[in-house]
Amino acid sequence: MTYRRDSDIVHAYAKVERKKNPTTFSSARLKMVWKGKKRLAIWPVGHCNTSSKREDFVRELRRHMPVDVIGKCGRSSCSPRSHSCYQQFEREYFFHLSFENSICKDYVTEKLYATQRYDIVPVTFGAKKKRLAPPGSYIDALKFSSPKFLADYLKKVARNFKLYRRYFTWRRKYNVVPWSSYSYHKLCSRLYSASFVEKSVYTDLVKWWKNGSNCRVWNRSTMQLSPYTYPMTAINYTGTEDPKTG
Helix, strand or coil, X not given: CECCCCXXXXXXXXXXXXXXXXXXXXXXXXXXXXXXXXXXXXXXXXXXXXXXXXXXXHHHHCCCCCEEEEECCXXXXXXXXXXXXXXXXXXXXXXXXXXXXXXXXXXXXXXXXXXXXXXXXXXXXXXCCCCCCCCCCCEEHHHCCCHHHHHHHHHHHHHCHHHHHCCCHHHHCEEEEECCCHHHHHHHHHHCCCCCCCCCCCCXXXXXXHHHHCCEEEECCCCEEEECCCCCCCECCCCCECCCXX
């Protein structure tokens, strides 16, 4: 049971559900919120040095547009996980940088799903999210050839309500259901189900996890993704790091 979609049981921060009956969408309310926004982007962050090198990307991005950084790596005026903070972000900012600390297969930060509850557009920096988030609900930073081009696009969208509005129309057809305990319920039901059969057996779990996750890192010199190189640590047969080398 992991967040990867090739796990027997997928354990994610949230799940996307298509609505049985599409609902209406209030452009009037969104426009009122949009008119009150004065700042371009907020980045709540708790880990300053990451395997994805998102911090290098943001450093380059800030050369071309303003980005307010809060949390352990910036000014800590607001807890990035609280409801009141997200309400403040919604009022003041056009975009929320929901950047993953690792760029790995199927990994999505919980901040993406948290942001989608509010009238602020998330900008992502990680795995392909075609099956992990509603279509048209986010901006993928890695689709742009450089942080400069991303900055140009974000400024364009912030100025134009019709463009900004596009990132909220998904709400007509989809719901994002936050994880509570449905993964554990699924695990429990599988274990007690007579029809559940063993699906996957891995003789080398470390190899499956590392090689199969296809983790990458953003390279500031080339402004492209490169394969992530795992630290050279010995793994013993219990799957833990050897204390002599770890």
